[in-house]
């Protein structure tokens with residue numbers, strides 16, 4: 375099947391500074407991909423390149439089908455009512471699903487005659503996601519859609535996105551700083567750090583392919599790739615990729631998603647990418 379999004383040697387720079395370097399990744403259709411990384415990692419830049427808002431200096435990024443994008447800041451027009459934005463959407467989009475959008479807004483209790491600028495931050499995020507879904511995209515790109523939401527609303531937004539993914543062929547790429555928000559819903563992970571791609575892959579495969587090892591610092595790590603290490607006294611805790619080292623002094627367990635992400639972010643020179651056969655440590 376054709377990937378929903380494919381970047382090849384993508385490089386983006388703002389004036390002389392590179393915001394994204396040599397980024398190659400392929401996101402299969404039907405996935406819900408979490409795009410994570412520290413401030414300034416290049417997440418928004420990757421999304422902008424994917425939706426055609428900026429032109430790469432090197433390489434390229436291709437998207438299969440229609441794309442809807444919800445920007446990080448002010449995704450709505452403050453002076454427009456929700457109903458006016460629905461009308462605008464209907465006129466601008468060939469596949470507009472007005473009934474679904476109205477049902478969703480009614481279920482959320484968002485009044486159609488309210489101006490966007492008078493909605494709460496959470497309601498604005500919900501309206502933006504609703505409008506994006508109503509255009510019936512093949513790829514939905516959301517730049518920190520959960521940033522202004524309370525925990526219940528974060529859960530609701532993620533759940534409604536999942537319902538859309540289950541109902542039809544939709545691929546989602548969403549950025550967030552809160553990995554725990556993504557654990558239940560995302561099945562693909564992309565980690566960017568300092569403008570470089572560190573990780574891209576199926577979350578279950580990634581978690582199956584890594585271990586957290588705890589043991590004495592003199593225990594041998596032969597035969598495995600250490601992603602990152604931390605020390606408490608004479609004990610070390612390692613995130614490793616690949617086979618378990620044979621030294622019996624290690625206690626091993628599967629990492630959580632947060633531990634995997636933190637392990638790579640702490641160690642920007644490590645990468646787990648397809649094509650490297652998972653062997654660059």
Ligand SMILES: Nc1ncnc2c1ncn2[C@@H]1O[C@H](COP(=O)(O)OP(=O)(O)OP(=O)(O)O)[C@@H](O)[C@H]1O
Pocket residue numbers: 388389392393411412413414415416417418419420
């Ligand atoms: N319009 C711009 N002009 C100049 N530099 C920019 C511009 N936009 C982004 N940058 C720089 O490019 C790099 C990547 O920024 P980007 O916004 O893509 O990161 P991000 O991962 O989305 O960060 P955040 O989590 O803070 O939103 C940063 O160093 C940033 O300062």
